[in-house]
Amino acid sequence: MSSGPHITTAHRKRMRPQRKIADLTLKAICIGCTILGVFILGSILLMLLIKGFSALSANVFTEVTPGPNSLGGGIANAIVGSLVLTVIGIGVATPIGVLAGTYLAEYGRTSRLATVIRFVNDILLSAPSILIGLFVYTFMVKPFGYNGWAGGIALAIIATPVIVRTTEDMLRLVPGSLREAGVALGAPMSTVITGITWRAARSGMVTGILLATARITGETAPLLFTAFNNNYWFRSDLMGGIPNLPVMIYKFALSPYENWQELAWAGALLITLTILALSIIARLLLKKEKA
Structure with a gap:
């Protein structure tokens, strides 16, 4: 017999929604941070490409x-x-x-x-x-x-x-x-x-x-x-x-x-x-x- 508390089927059912909510919340935070990072880096790169190529010439x-x-x-x-x-x-x-x-x-x-x-x-x-x-x-x-x-x-x-x-x-x-x-x-x-x-x-x-x-x-x-x-x-x-x-x-x-x-x-x-x-x-x- 296990020494820990006995987890019933009803208890498991009550825990599943909480775990799903926590999983979805963490996933949303990760996706949001990824989108934010890509947006910032993409904006910097886009500005660099636009202003950089406009400044390029043979004289450079x-x-x-x-x-x-x-x-x-x-x-x-x-x-x-x-x-x-x-x-x-x-x-x-x-x-x-x-x-x-x-x-x-x-x-x-x-x-x-x-x-x-x-x-x-x-x-x-x-x-x-x-x-x-x-x-x-x-x-x-x-x-x-x-x-x-x-x-x-x-x-x-x-x-x-x-x-x-x-x-x-x-x-x-x-x-x-x-x-x-x-x-x-x-x-x-x-x-x-x-x-x-x-x-x-x-x-x-x-x-x-x-x-x-x-x-x-x-x-x-x-x-x-x-x-x-x-x-x-x-x-x-x-x-x-x-x-x-x-x-x-x-x-x-x-x-x-x-x-x-x-x-x-x-x-x-x-x-x-x-x-x-x-x-x-x-x-x-x-x-x-x-x-």
């Missing part, structure tokens, strides 16, 4: 950013500057992130050092980007002035934890039997990793790199303290202010000049389309990896 991609209260101009220098900063950031973050993720998945696993690395990586994942910008400013901008190298390093610090986490997760999905087969054939662990596990998790690792690229493409706060901005082409040694889309959008959107505001909308649209394209490619690669 061929001319440099104009001066205050001037007509014409484009954002060609900001586009190239953003590409340079992103390439530096991903170029520095990729080898560090891949090697660190490989150590955590293949060598460290449950060691104390691996635990510390994961803890620090989690902190960097959630750290405000403005703090990273201030950190790089202290060591690379105060002694040398604003420069593109500092901006690239700041973006690399933001991208590295994303690559580390994705690389470790993807390598952990590789079956252990593949590693055992390689070791059984007499291959050293380094060969097993580069020739077997990396190849098996290649799509997922590339996905992590693409997600990290999308993560840093629109970062503004760290660049305000490192690369800053200017209205001209940057120097070949990347010293001095480096024009870039995020800071340009921030500066032009707050300006009273209509021409600058239109260029800000065009830059925002380009960044959004770039992040959207990278996210779609990453999802397709991740879907392929899971399959």
Whole structure:
């Protein structure tokens, strides 16, 4: 016999309407919140598409950013500057992130050092980007002035934890039997990793790199303290202010000049389309990896 209270058929019948009402209420709240979120995001995207495409022209991609209260101009220098900063950031973050993720998945696993690395990586994942910008400013901008190298390093610090986490997760999905087969054939662990596990998790690792690229493409706060901005082409040694889309959008959107505001909308649209394209490619690669 059960020790709990005996639930009769009549009691169950009385409870069913209450459960149905609670279920329908919760479902209505969830649907309402979903519709509200989609409406807000859709409104923002629609406004961006309308104002962004209306501001696009050939001059946007061929001319440099104009001066205050001037007509014409484009954002060609900001586009190239953003590409340079992103390439530096991903170029520095990729080898560090891949090697660190490989150590955590293949060598460290449950060691104390691996635990510390994961803890620090989690902190960097959630750290405000403005703090990273201030950190790089202290060591690379105060002694040398604003420069593109500092901006690239700041973006690399933001991208590295994303690559580390994705690389470790993807390598952990590789079956252990593949590693055992390689070791059984007499291959050293380094060969097993580069020739077997990396190849098996290649799509997922590339996905992590693409997600990290999308993560840093629109970062503004760290660049305000490192690369800053200017209205001209940057120097070949990347010293001095480096024009870039995020800071340009921030500066032009707050300006009273209509021409600058239109260029800000065009830059925002380009960044959004770039992040959207990278996210779609990453999802397709991740879907392929899971399959």
